[in-house]
């Protein structure tokens with residue numbers, strides 16, 4: 138697929154390999170550095186023409202080299218440039234050394250830099266080559282710059298930010314703008330990295346696409362450009378039974394709202410029929426509150442087995458408001474050969490023995506289980522992964538997906554959708570106001586609706602997360618989960634570019 142490479146992210150390690158291959162293929166690596174530094178200069182002049190002085194902080198590697206190129210270009214533009222070097226500039230090697238020699242201004246030791254009002258900081262300390270936790274003196278300067286709130290333009294990555302995990306090591310520069318090269322890295326999208334980068338500009342320094350493609354992994358931005366072709370298609374011959382039948386399990390009398398939100402969202406996502414499977418005690422309240430959604434009593438396991446005899450029931454959502462406990466476990470396991478979205482209480486019910494869940498779904502190939510844990514639920518089911526500081530959110534979600542043989546939607550401002558086959562997407566279209574009570578119930582319903590219409594599980598989960606973000610953007614700030622469910626729309630192929 139031609140456009141595929143555009144959406145893929147590149148890890149810092151892969152970028153280093155790209156760098157090596159570019160040099161081997163005869164591309165002038167100093168020329169790349171010059172273009173990178175010039176792009177940083179252009180961003181500084183464009184965004185901060187009023188800066189009183191520009192302080193360029195240069196580190197010991199090629200990120201520092203970009204800083205020297207930018208500094209010289211700024212100096213030639215008449216800017217009052219002050220360069221501070223971390224370490225001994227005489228130790229610079231290769232292109233970075235050449236960039237240092239090309240700079241015609243004065244260089245002072247890093248420790249002499251103190252932020253002043255009117256400064257613009259150009260942060261060229263560390264980029265993709267950050268290999269360990271920062272030393273204390275560097276930590277202190279970064280903290281001082283962050284506390285002074287002077288604007289910072291970061292070269293490639295805010296220094297201290299791990300480009301793979303999006304985590305600070307242990308602190309990172311707070312940038313208002315980041316200029317990166319050729320492609321974003323996972324750390325530009327994952328939190329808190331995304332917030333530390335400010336706006337991210339991807340500048341093309343001219344590395345051929347074939348070299349980038351050779352090193353791209355399986356992590357991409359969650360966008361219709363990748364999975365749009367798998368979206369349900371409405372044909373003239375469609376009628377309600379050909380558009381799938383979603384079942385959402387309701388909780389007891391006192392907790393029915395969550396399941397109704399899921400049911401409504403599933404319907405809005407385009408599924409032909411939605412049934413709320415409800416305990417008898419909640420029948421009246423569910424019947425009184427639904428119109429397009431049908432209601433059916435399913436009280437216990439025998440009733441569920443009876444219900445499942447109808448093979449037209451194409452997908453299920455279990456968890457929102459359902460209640461944690463034995464009934465949730467038994468219902469989930471009874472659904473192990475069906476397409477299932479397991480959310481909320483459905484996930485938490487396996488807190489004590491997650492292996493029971495994993496074993497029952499282990500043989501499905503390809504998987505048709507989608508789990509949608511938020512941070513707390515993820516920790517309940519995968520405590521070892523959640524508490525492993527060396528792993529980023531993508532690696533955690535991928536490891537969980539493999540262990541559970543499930544699509545894992547690890548929710549948050551930077552929701553990661555991971556597949557047991559090693560593919561992962563990072564979502565970026567969710568506005569902050571999406572973090573509201575009931576929002577997760579709506580998401581589970583959308584994904585269930587897409588599963589019921591025949592979309593493969595990974596693509597359904599990714600598209601569901603994207604449509605959830607779109608619905609929140611459509612409603613705007615101050616949304617409630619009811620507004621959100623009502624604003625869900627099937628994604629049209631025209632918008633799936």
Ligand SMILES: NC(=O)C1=CN([C@@H]2O[C@H](COP(=O)(O)OP(=O)(O)OC[C@H]3O[C@@H](n4cnc5c(N)ncnc54)[C@H](OP(=O)(O)O)[C@@H]3O)[C@@H](O)[C@H]2O)[C@@H](O)CC1
Pocket residue numbers: 152153155156159169170173196197198199200201202203262263264265266267268269270271272292293294318342344
């Ligand atoms: N990709 C491309 O095609 C292009 C890439 N370009 C640019 O190159 C950048 C990557 O350059 P890079 O590989 O030299 O890494 P960089 O970030 O400068 O750091 C490495 C240095 O830091 C050191 N060091 C590491 N961690 C440390 C710590 N915690 N505390 C202290 N020191 C630490 C490390 O030391 P060492 O580990 O070797 O002892 C080494 O000296 C990339 O971000 C982009 O800006 C552009 O020029 C255009 C073309």
Ligand SMILES: [K+]
Pocket residue numbers: 200260261262263264291292293294295296
């Ligand atoms: K940097």
